[in-house]
Amino acid sequence: MKQIVIEGGIPLTGEIQISGAKNSVVALIPIALLSPHNVTINNVPDISDTSSLLEMLKLLNCHINYENETLSIDTSNVKNTFIPGTLSKRLRASYYLMGTLLAKYHYVEMCIPGGCNIGLRPIDLHLDGFKSLGATITTTEDKICLKADNLIGTDIHLRVPSVGATINLMIAATGATGTTHIYNAAKEPEISNIADFLINLGANITGAGTDTITINGATNYHDGEITVIPDRIESGTYILAGALMGENLTIFGINPDNLTSLFEVLNNMGANYQLNGNNLTITKKDTYHPVNVTTTYYPGFPTDLAQPLSAVLTKCNGTSTITETIWENRLGHVPYLVKMHANISIDSKEKISIYGPTTFLNKEVEASDLRAGASLVIAALAAPGITTINAAEHILRGYENIVEKLSGIGAKIEVKEIE
Secondary structure, three states: OEEEEEEEOOOEEEEEEOOEOHHHHHHHHHHHHHOOOEEEEEOOOOOHHHHHHHHHHHHOOOEEEEEOOEEEEEOOOOOOOOEOHHHHOOOHHHHHHHHHHHHHHOEEEEEOOOOOOOOOOOOHHHHHHHHHOOOEEEEOOOEEEEEOOOOEOOEEEOOOOOHHHHHHHHHHHOOOEOEEEEEOOOOOHHHHHHHHHHHHOOOEEEOEOEOEEEEEOOOOOOOEEEEOOEOHHHHHHHHHHHHHHEEEEEEEOOOHHHOHHHHHHHHHHOOEEEEEOOEEEEEOOOOEOOOEEEEOOOOOEOHHHHHHHHHHHHHEOEEEEEEOOOOOOOOOOHHHHHHOOOEEEEOOOOEEEEEEOOOOOOOEEEOOOHHHHHHHHHHHHHOEEEEEEEOOHHHHOOOOOHHHHHHHOOOEEEEEEOO
16 A cells, blocks of 8 residues: 655645646547557656556557657557456546447457446446447446447437546447437547547547537548647646645646636635646635535536545635535545544535635545545645555556655655555
8 A cells, every 4th residue: 555645834836747637548548459550649647547558458469668758559469358357447447448449349348447436437328328339238247248240320318428438439439330429428628639539540520529529430540649638637636735835836737728617716715826828826825715616517617626625625714615416425535634624514425515714734544536635635735744645546546746746846745655
């Protein structure tokens, strides 16, 4: 097990660079399998999710070269091989191999994906869509098999605008004969990034970033290249850390157009920041105005930033609320923030109230999932003394070089390996 140990109460000042988006790269890497020979993916974050996916591609007989955030993948000798649970269960996004291998080979056999425990995360939308395209699906307790003699384009109406299902079905539809329409599609920026890569590989896709995506299938794939967009969740996390502990902290390489809902919240709080193109400078304030935030699908406030935000709302002069509408088990961080002296009540399984202002105390806590871990990092940065965050593997899954980046702006932070 890994621990992150932070000596808090130290202002964060200097410059920090945003990495490529985790939620893009976890789909871009599997999609590389569609190429007949070689692909290049630029701005690839060095996170454990990247490493896990590259292990899966190596199992499928790809040759990998990854240095200086540039990933080159030779797919010329790919073999469609069973993917065991020792790999697939490391991350939820291993399910993108389903859409990719179904599109290329019309056959997939793998163990059920894993990922953070943030609630029931069924893949029924994915599977229903694959069935609509013509796949037959058989499952056991731990394994899933998808098979299709032919994939045929069709109309797919998503019950909710699921990011994962939108991406997976868009990938699979590139291997179908005819036209597929995905209605009520998710509109997150990462989807456009992924569609661009598919287009670079030869796909015919329009409408990515809107609620209707059209895919003209039976793609003749070729080699291609893509650059991963900036990670809007990492951007938001460091911006929020700056709102709590920043002193002229400058965050480079954000995409402001993808963060409008966060800026609306910061403005309502009265945050002290300046935006200059793709860079943002922020300095903390002693107290903020309370806000009420509800997570929802893009372009609304992202569920992945609700937990980091909750740590900052402890500095509001009054009562703030966060209502979670995407996942039903996203409050794993609350008991640990309370342990650190936050005044937070759980009003329901979807809603918390945060009473402020309060001051964090150093404690030993545990990251229950990736973004819960991010909230504890932010709290620990503000808590004088030494805070230990156990189960730090969750955090390292999604934040590239978080220790190095925070150390570079003045934080006293280290990772420890414990038995």
